[in-house]
Amino acid sequence: MQAHWQNWLSATLGDPGLSGFEQIQSLWNGYGTCCRFYSPLRHQYLVAKVILPRPDAKHPRGWQTSQSHQRKLHSYDVEAHFYRCYQPRLDEQCYAPLLAAHESAGENQLLVLEDLSAAGFTKTATELSPGQCHTVLRWLAYFHARFMQTDDNALWHAGGYWHLSTRQQEWEAMRDGVLKRNAKAIDSYLANCQYKTLLHGDAKVANFCFQSNMQQCAAVDFQYTGSGIGIIDVAYFLGSALNESALITHTESCLDYYFSCLRQALSTTRFDAESDAIIAEWRNAYPVACADFCRFLSGWSPQHAKLNRDLLERTRQGLTLLLANG
DSSP: HHHHHHHHHHHHHHHHOOOOEEEEEEEEEEEGEEEEEEETTTTEEEEEEEEEOOOOOOTTTTOHHHHHHHHHHHHHHHHHHHHHHTTTOOGGGGGGGOEEEEEEEETTTEEEEOOOTTTOOOOOOOOOOOHHHHHHHHHHHHHHHHHHHOOOOSEEEETTTTTTOOOOOOOHHSSSSSHHHHHHHHHHHHHHHHEEEEEOOHHHHHHHEEEESSEEEEEEEOTEEEOOTTTTHHHHHHHHHHHHHHHHHHHHHHHHHHHHHHHHHHSSTTTEEEEEHHHHHHHHHHHHHHHHHHHHHHOOTTOOOTTHHHHHHHHOOOOHHHTOOO
């Protein structure tokens, strides 16, 4: 199988001399691989995301269904569309790798991307300090400002991989309680916010690469990009990057920093005059965004480490806000 896709990659690039293949990681649930390789024709290293779906794969948490398979297939179409149509609109403030080539054959796809390591983004992380979080929060702020009120049917109607409409099985698996009973109200609240942008959709710390000084970053994995309020990305990112103690102590200062960057980023767009309204709406929605992610985790993996004291308290705040507003 490896020889087959390497030949396909060579044909796609028109370069029979590809060499130095090095696996970066497997795709989720065995749906393919990401690898680094050298292209002598282009005189550079590149990264290939080789998508070879397996409808018979066994999900590590038991969630493999025909619906989840179709969701993954659509996510790869979304990612290819993002790189073709939206990556060219990014800059150093919200960097993502350049698309070198894209090819599909049935359900299989090849995405050939710029090697971020060669571009200077050599570091990855599984956890960040509050100060290091500022680098990603700035990236998110500029990304969200860049795509305010963008709507595209080729992306997800609602960005984020835990969206309620695509996670009904996980909702059904939840223990009965106030969170489960208000899942639709949470979803409606977020969907009916006035100011939408494009979400990265899977903005966990593992999907960012950093320069050696941790002052600049680039993002990868745009499979769940789609419409939503930017604070959804922020809530998910902070929960992935900070431990429980740091979340309790530093979330508010991190939110302050994100919104200061968002205001600056919006100042050069047609939404400058609406920045106060955007910030007020999104900041108010932060605990509801947390409650939405808590809803997903509570069904998908009720023992997950991210179901910590901070997320549960934010969820309580979000539910209180919803119930107070009827």
